[in-house]
Amino acid sequence: FVSVASRVSGFGRMLWDMGANDPRKVIHCVKVGLALALVSLFYYTRPLYDGVGGAAMWAVMTVVVIFEFTVGGCLYKGVNRAIATLTAGVLAIGVHWIASKSGDTAEPIIRSASVFILASAATFSRFIPTIKSRFDYGITIFILTFSLVAVSGYRVDKLIQLAEQRLSTIAIGIAICFLVAILVFPVWAGDDLHLLTVRNMDKLADSLEGCVDEYFNKDQAVNEKEVSSQKLQGYKCVLNSKASEDSLANLAQWEPAHGRFNFRHPYSQYTKIGAAMRYCAYCVEALNGCINSDIQVPEALKEHLSDACLRVSSECSKVLKDCGSSIKSMQRSRIIDFLVGEMKDAVQELHDTLKRPSATAPFMEALPVITTASLLIEITAR
Amino acid sequence: FVSVASRVSGFGRMLWDMGANDPRKVIHCVKVGLALALVSLFYYTRPLYDGVGGAAMWAVMTVVVIFEFTVGGCLYKGVNRAIATLTAGVLAIGVHWIASKSGDTAEPIIRSASVFILASAATFSRFIPTIKSRFDYGITIFILTFSLVAVSGYRVDKLIQLAEQRLSTIAIGIAICFLVAILVFPVWAGDDLHLLTVRNMDKLADSLEGCVDEYFNKDQAVNEKEVSSQKLQGYKCVLNSKASEDSLANLAQWEPAHGRFNFRHPYSQYTKIGAAMRYCAYCVEALNGCINSDIQVPEALKEHLSDACLRVSSECSKVLKDCGSSIKSMQRSRIIDFLVGEMKDAVQELHDTLKRPSATAPFMEALPVITTASLLIEITAR
Numbered sequence: 030f031v032s033v034a035s036r037v038s039g040f041g042r043m044l045w046d047m048g049a050n051d052p053r054k055v056i057h058c059v060k061v062g063l064a065l066a067l068v069s070l071f072y073y074t075r076p077l078y079d080g081v082g083g084a085a086m087w088a089v090m091t092v093v094v095i096f097e098f099t100v101g102g103c104l105y106k107g108v109n110r111a112i113a114t115l116t117a118g119v120l121a122i123g124v125h126w127i128a129s130k131s132g133d134t135a136e137p138i139i140r141s142a143s144v145f146i147l148a149s150a151a152t153f154s155r156f157i158p159t160i161k162s163r164f165d166y167g168i169t170i171f172i173l174t175f176s177l178v179a180v181s182g183y184r185v186d187k188l189i190q191l192a193e194q195r196l197s198t199i200a201i202g203i204a205i206c207f208l209v210a211i212l213v214f215p216v217w218a219g220d221d222l223h224l225l226t227v228r229n230m231d232k233l234a235d236s237l238e239g240c241v242d243e244y245f246n247k248d249q250a251v252n253e254k255e256v257s258s259q260k261l262q263g264y265k266c267v268l269n270s271k272a273s274e275d276s277l278a279n280l281a282q283w284e285p286a287h288g289r290f291n292f293r294h295p296y297s298q299y300t301k302i303g304a305a306m307r308y309c310a311y312c313v314e315a316l317n318g319c320i321n322s323d324i325q326v327p328e329a330l331k332e333h334l335s336d337a338c339l340r341v342s343s344e345c346s347k348v349l350k351d352c353g354s355s356i357k358s359m360q361r362s363r364i365i366d367f368l369v370g371e372m373k374d375a376v377q378e379l380h381d382t383l384k385r386p387s388a389t390a391p392f393m394e395a396l397p398v399i400t401t402a403s404l405l406i407e408i409t410a411r
Numbered sequence: 412f413v414s415v416a417s418r419v420s421g422f423g424r425m426l427w428d429m430g431a432n433d434p435r436k437v438i439h440c441v442k443v444g445l446a447l448a449l450v451s452l453f454y455y456t457r458p459l460y461d462g463v464g465g466a467a468m469w470a471v472m473t474v475v476v477i478f479e480f481t482v483g484g485c486l487y488k489g490v491n492r493a494i495a496t497l498t499a500g501v502l503a504i505g506v507h508w509i510a511s512k513s514g515d516t517a518e519p520i521i522r523s524a525s526v527f528i529l530a531s532a533a534t535f536s537r538f539i540p541t542i543k544s545r546f547d548y549g550i551t552i553f554i555l556t557f558s559l560v561a562v563s564g565y566r567v568d569k570l571i572q573l574a575e576q577r578l579s580t581i582a583i584g585i586a587i588c589f590l591v592a593i594l595v596f597p598v599w600a601g602d603d604l605h606l607l608t609v610r611n612m613d614k615l616a617d618s619l620e621g622c623v624d625e626y627f628n629k630d631q632a633v634n635e636k637e638v639s640s641q642k643l644q645g646y647k648c649v650l651n652s653k654a655s656e657d658s659l660a661n662l663a664q665w666e667p668a669h670g671r672f673n674f675r676h677p678y679s680q681y682t683k684i685g686a687a688m689r690y691c692a693y694c695v696e697a698l699n700g701c702i703n704s705d706i707q708v709p710e711a712l713k714e715h716l717s718d719a720c721l722r723v724s725s726e727c728s729k730v731l732k733d734c735g736s737s738i739k740s741m742q743r744s745r746i747i748d749f750l751v752g753e754m755k756d757a758v759q760e761l762h763d764t765l766k767r768p769s770a771t772a773p774f775m776e777a778l779p780v781i782t783t784a785s786l787l788i789e790i791t792a793r
Binding site (some may be wrong): 048063094144148184268 | 425426429430435436439443444445447448449454455467468471475476478519522526527528530531532534535538539551554555558559562563565566641645650651653654695696
């Protein structure tokens with residue numbers, strides 16, 4: 030019994046921590062509740078309920094399905110749903126008109142055949158990557174609306190009125206979602222993407238520097254080491270953030286202008302920067318593997334290379350940090366050229382040191398790669 | 412006008428290629444059409460339509476929303492939808508009973524408050540990672556059903572009958588989906604995952620071998636080089652397949668026993684193997700970076716190391732290929748121990764060669780990492 034109680038309290042603490050770490054999540058939950066409460070007003074107030082004629086159900090459904098964490102996600106789903114419902118409705122009413130003119134035997138065949146063909150074609154179009162990334166949700170709704178309207182036309186008499194009602198209630202649902210998402214503590218996918226990129230760049234710089242530092246200063250205190258090893262793992266975040274970057278960049282494209290972001294903010298640049306950073310992170314991973322490998326270099330050699338290597342890594346992480354802060358402030362940094370120059374000098378110095386007493390340098394190789402990659406970042410960062 | 416025609420024909424060819432490359436996609440589209448046509452029978456046949464009392468709409472919706480490419484995806488959504496509808500329906504009827512007993516003023520307040528609280532709580536639970544990966548869809552449906560039933564209870568009289576009808580039509584929709592998905596050319600997520608892992612392992616072996624080969628034989632014919640450079644890019648697939656591996660492993664857990672896969676097939680092992688392969692791919696990426704870097708080693712040194720390096724890379728890729736084929740046949744390979752021993756010998760030889768004329772080895776470092784990583788793979792592969 031005690032173990033159950035401790036488990037429950039542990040679970041409760043986990044939930045509390047989750048809320049405390051990112052209060053936006055809690056706010057999101059309250060927003061969902063708020064949007065649903067707003068939409069249920071259509072049931073409670075007589076004039077509103079009569080106005081939509083009992084189709085208020087669709088407004089509730091729209092709110093539940095559309096409401097997403099970011100404004101971009103909400104707009105993406107809302108716009109998709111609106112366009113898909115409209116086009117599918119118009120098409121289905123056309124099919125309905127043709128089917129109802131043809132005799133009793135042909136009618137169900139025409140209806141089913143049209144549903145079969147259109148649903149298959151729409152499903153096939155989902156496999157095309159560009160359509161998949163932008164209109165996936167819209168196609169589901171297109172199939173749904175078309176089948177519902179085309180098939181139920183067989184039994185329901187006032188089809189056009191039904192379609193009209195459905196459209197207007199969906200519009201109401203979408204409007205409520207947009208208002209709540211944008212006006213009440215909005216979470217912008219663009220902001221998230223921006224922050225993620227800046228944070229990842231800082232983490233990468235920290236772990237690059239920490240990795241090389243650790244290798245050369247084995248004699249530091251243990252607790253200091255633990256702090257740095259946590260920092261050192263930062264590059265793993267960079268490795269795993271591809272999926273979230275892609276989806277954020279995709280959603281951010283739907284967002285209107287807000288804050289420092291214009292409507293046509295170049296979000297695709299962020300994914301390019303992300304790819305360059307991931308490239309750096311691969312190198313850090315390989316570097317890390319070498320440092321922890323069994324083959325150890327003689328101490329004298331290590332001593333010999335230590336200064337040059339430390340300088341390269343610290344210059345390199347300075348460049349990365351400057352890139353990060355220039356992305357953060359969205360201004361071209363004035364000292365970046367100077368820093369890149371310094372880094373190139375440091376790399377040159379390392380080359381020279383290497384040539385003198387021809388030596389096995391167990392991590393030498395990764396650095397020029399990082400250099401070129403960070404140059405690449407510098408170029409992409411406007 | 413000509414450019415439009417050529418664009419359209421190009422688009423048509425792309426679609427045709429897509430279908431020809433993976434006929435399962437075309438079959439999937441036909442299956443969606445088939446399931447919808449089956450469900451529309453409920454509208455056309457009088458006894459069936461009267462049986463579900465006009466709620467056939469829900470069956471159509473269920474089919475459209477649930478039908479997924481893989482059997483696992485279909486089962487995941489179907490089971491989620493069924494459980495969520497059932498629990499939310501029972502809860503909502505409880506709330507409806509309480510609300511209808513309390514006076515006219517309190518009724519809407521109780522209904523809205525319950526929707527607000529439950530929707531917020533359910534939305535919050537979506538942020539918990541384990542629930543997110545397994546029951547995300549179920550929670551959406553839970554919120555949807557609960558709000559619909561609890562709120563519409565204010566206007567609709569025969570609420571229990573409504574809930575019953577909805578439940579039975581959803582059950583019909585789910586049953587049709589399962590039957591079509593499993594009986595007509597099923598696409599198993601488990602099979603896909605298995606194939607993806609085997610294919611990635613082969614690609615990794617090819618690109619590792621190709622990479623080292625290219626470095627040492629710069630004088631080969633150009634067209635041969637192009638073939639190998641295409642092979643060489645194979646590791647990039649490994650780098651980018653994390654997301655699809657995770658989702659396939661997640662869906663595969665829902666699948667029943669089929670073919671050589673039991674119900675509790677250890678699908679999570681595949682993600683572990685995938686992680687180990689990605690670790691190898693990082694090394695190949697770094698290796699590739701060094702090989703294409705500016706600093707070139709003197710030819711004599713290259714000559715000196717060439718044999719040992721080539722042997723290590725070929726042994727290593729042999730081990731990877733053997734792992735791949737043993738995963739494919741699901742049997743422990745008998746020669747794997749021998750191959751790993753060979754590989755270790757080759758690495759030892761490379762060490763010896765390196766020690767003799769203390770030399771800068773620009774890719775030496777990556778090999779021990781690959782060795783340990785592939786050992787890791789060997790262990791995970793039963």
